[in-house]
Amino acid sequence: MAMPPCLAGLDMPPESTHSSASPAIALRQTRPVPALLVAAPASGQGKTTVTAALARLHARQGRTVRVFKVGPDFLDPTLLAAASGAPVHSIDLWMTGEADARARLAEAAQTADLILVEGVMGLHDGTPSSADVARVFGLPVLTVIDAGAMAQTFGALAHGLATYGAPFHAMHVLANGVGSPRHADMLRASLPPAIHWAGALARDASAALPERHLGLFSADELPDLTARLDRLADALAALPLSHLPERIAFPETPSPQLPRLLAGKRIAIARDDAFRFIYPANVETLGALGAHVTWFSPLRDSAIPPCDALWLPGGYPELHAAALASNVPMCNAIRAAHAQGLPILAECGGMMTLFDTLVDKEGQAHRMAGLLPGTVTMQRRLAAIGHQAVTLPGMPREPIRGHTFHYSTTDSPLEPVVRAESPHHDGMGEAVYQTGALTASYVHLYFPSNPPAIAALFGG
Numbered sequence: 001m002a003m004p005p006c007l008a009g010l011d012m013p014p015e016s017t018h019s020s021a022s023p024a025i026a027l028r029q030t031r032p033v034p035a036l037l038v039a040a041p042a043s044g045q046g047k048t049t050v051t052a053a054l055a056r057l058h059a060r061q062g063r064t065v066r067v068f069k070v071g072p073d074f075l076d077p078t079l080l081a082a083a084s085g086a087p088v089h090s091i092d093l094w095m096t097g098e099a100d101a102r103a104r105l106a107e108a109a110q111t112a113d114l115i116l117v118e119g120v121m122g123l124h125d126g127t128p129s130s131a132d133v134a135r136v137f138g139l140p141v142l143t144v145i146d147a148g149a150m151a152q153t154f155g156a157l158a159h160g161l162a163t164y165g166a167p168f169h170a171m172h173v174l175a176n177g178v179g180s181p182r183h184a185d186m187l188r189a190s191l192p193p194a195i196h197w198a199g200a201l202a203r204d205a206s207a208a209l210p211e212r213h214l215g216l217f218s219a220d221e222l223p224d225l226t227a228r229l230d231r232l233a234d235a236l237a238a239l240p241l242s243h244l245p246e247r248i249a250f251p252e253t254p255s256p257q258l259p260r261l262l263a264g265k266r267i268a269i270a271r272d273d274a275f276r277f278i279y280p281a282n283v284e285t286l287g288a289l290g291a292h293v294t295w296f297s298p299l300r301d302s303a304i305p306p307c308d309a310l311w312l313p314g315g316y317p318e319l320h321a322a323a324l325a326s327n328v329p330m331c332n333a334i335r336a337a338h339a340q341g342l343p344i345l346a347e348c349g350g351m352m353t354l355f356d357t358l359v360d361k362e363g364q365a366h367r368m369a370g371l372l373p374g375t376v377t378m379q380r381r382l383a384a385i386g387h388q389a390v391t392l393p394g395m396p397r398e399p400i401r402g403h404t405f406h407y408s409t410t411d412s413p414l415e416p417v418v419r420a421e422s423p424h425h426d427g428m429g430e431a432v433y434q435t436g437a438l439t440a441s442y443v444h445l446y447f448p449s450n451p452p453a454i455a456a457l458f459g460g
Contacts, residue, residue: 032247033109036172037070037139039119039130041161045146046176048076050201051118053232054241055083060233063113068105070130071120072387072403072444074277074314080118083229087280091117093128094387094423095401095446096281098136102253104281105137109250123161127424131165140170140245142198147187148177155190162195169248174241175200199239201232260290261455268307272297274324275350277314277444285447289455298353302329309343309458310334312350314444318378318408321358321366331369338371343459344438348406351433351440352376355410372433372440374412383409388420388430388443395456401449404430404442 038054040047055065067080068091077088091101108115117139119130134141143161147154154175162171173195175187184200191197267286271278275298286293294305299320304310317324325331334354338344346354351372358366359377368376383406389399399421416431420443432441439457447454 032249033112033115034245035115035139035248036142036245037117037119037134038142039123040144041157042122045144047118047144050144051116052079052083053229053236055080055116056229057233057236058114059084064111065114066108066112068117070133082225089281091133093132095403100448103255106250106253124164134168135166138169138248141168142172142174144174144176146177147175151186152190154187158195159192172196172198174198177203198241201235258288258451261460262458263290265308266292266294267309267311267458268294268296268305269311270298271295272299274299274317274320275313275315282447285451289451298330299323304333304337310337312346314348314350317349317353318360321360324353325366334369338436338438341437345457346440347444348442354440371438373414374410376408376410378408383407387423390420390432390443393417395453398450400445400453402443402445406442
């Protein structure tokens with residue numbers, strides 16, 4: 001099966017075995033590496049576009065660029081992976097944990113000429129926030145501000161972002177959507193002396209990245225992505241930021257080797273246009289546990305490849321519901337795998353395809369695999385978002401951490417075996433369903449947060 005370009009960022013061949021998770025390799029002494037965290041005062045300011053363009057600028061100049069993404073995200077990393085030519089790992093001080101992030105940054109520093117970290121939402125939004133990540137790892141911050149509708153307020157906003165909370169290693173500011181050279185001069189003059197001017201980008205609709213209900217489009221859905229990024233990279237090349245930022249040391253942080261609890265197990269992972277929300281670290285963790293990984297497409301294939309366990313990750317089943325419903329051989333194969341007792345993990349979109357019926361945004365009902373009784377229905381508004389921790393009956397007592405983000409709701413007579421827990425007192429925990437060897441939930445699990453529990457889910 002051909003791999004979509006954005007999914008190739010997982011750096012996985014159709015069949016592979018890994019001896020260790022990426023940060024588990026014994027690390028040499030790290031060297032200081034130019035590094036930068038790219039942030040914004042809010043979503044929609046252009047930080048993903050600027051981060052990807054920076055990665056593209058330096059990659060096409062022959063530098064090895066490694067990019068990380070703050071927070072739980074599957075879509076932005078595909079764009080960043082396409083721009084940099086390397087897989088993009090997540091940094092989330094709650095979900096992935098500080099130790100995991102330190103190890104991955106240290107591993108990247110062994111070979112990278114530049115490390116970029118894209119923030120999430122606004123610089124100070126969330127607990128923990130992008131600002132927390134910058135402070136923990138001593139990263140200088142580049143704040144991208146859409147300045148198209150402001151003048152001296154640009155300086156006030158930059159000052160507030162730079163001075164709110166504990167100080168940063170350094171603060172640079174890039175003005176986005178600027179109307180003219182005179183406008184750029186006005187913005188620059190408004191900055192206090194302690195904040196470094198990184199230049200201005202003019203409005204350019206042809207380089208903007210389109211969005212939909214779950215966020216930006218994935219890299220493989222934008223055939224002109226390289227041209228868009230090159231256009232922006234050309235603009236960045238003329239700015240002060242086109243030069244490499246200052247060097248940051250990432251101390252060696254070795255990780256323990258994982259027990260090979262899945263040795264000899266073959267795990268089939270769904271991956272295509274409908275199933276695409278996969279952390280590269282999750283695949284690496286399965287390999288570190290000893291598993292062989294094989295890929296298949298529920299949209300195009302008629303059978304599941306020979307395997308000992310099945311993973312249906314999240315994605316966009318609602319956009320491909322008719323095609324999934326019409327692939328009767330695949331629906332039958334999934335039902336047969338469940339009847340035979342094959343361990344199955346279904347996350348968010350993967351779970352949606354296992355209900356009796358999926359109702360899309362146009363109100364059309366589609367018959368799904370029918371392993372979970374009831375109906376899942378797309379909503380016009382976001383139904384849930386936030387961190388989640390799952391502790392399953394009979395599993396290791398430490399929770400598996402992850403997150404939830406979906407626009408659908410479920411109506412089922414099936415009682416959940418447990419509910420996930422939110423780290424926030426007012427957060428709602430997602431239902432976790434189990435029937436036979438199937439575990440299904442809206443929660444996207446981060447496998448490195450609890451490898452023994454993940455191994456147990458897959459029959460290890």
